[in-house]
Amino acid sequence: MPDNDKLRAAHRALVDRVLNGEGRASAQQRARAFSNEGLSPPVDALIGKVATRPTQVTEADFAAAKASGFSEDQLFELVICAAVGQSTRMYEAGLAALAEATVDERPDNAT
Template sequence: MPENDDKRVAHDALVDSVLRGKGRASADLRARAFHNTDVPPPLHGLIDKVATRANRVTDADFAAARQAGISDDQLFELVVCAAVGHSARLYDAGLAALAAAIEEAE
C-alpha cells in the first residue's frame, strides 16, 4: 500500500491530533490510553474495556475514574484515545493482511 495514500494521510493526522493535540489529559496519559498499556489503576478498567470490549463499559467504570479525580473532559479524551488506538491497530492489521494477500497472489 502506498504510504502517501489519502486514507493513510487522514488516519495519521487523526492519530497525531489525538496524541499530540491540545487537551486536558497529559500527552503521556493519552499515549498510554491509545496503546492500552501502563494505564494507571483508576483508569485501567475503563480504558481496557473501551479498547477490547466496548459493549461492556458501564456507568460504574466512569464513576470509578471520576472518584480518582479524573475530570469529564479528561475522560472524554482518554476514551477517544483508547477507541482510536484500538481502531488504529485494527487498521494496521488489515493493511498488513491485505499486503500479504497481494504479495502471495503475485
C-alpha cells in the first residue's frame, strides 16, 4: 500500500493554520501555547493543563485567564493550539521511533 501522504499533508495544514493563519491571539502567543512554553501567568496554568492534564481544567482557569485580559476568542485559539501542539509532539515522536526502527532493518531487506 502506498504511503498515505494525505494524512501528513492534512496534519501539516492544521498545524500551519492554527499557528500562522489569521487569529485574534498573536502568532507569538499561539506559538507559545502550541509549545506550552513562555506564556505568562495566569494563562500559562490553563494552557499547561490542556497540554498535560486536561481533565483538571476548571471554570476557574478560564475565569482567571479572562480576568487577565484574554477574550474568549483568544482563549479558544490558545486552547486549540495547546491541544494540537501536544498531540503533534506525540505524532512526531511516534514517527521518529518508527523511522529509527525501520532504518535499522533496511540493510537486511536490501540484500
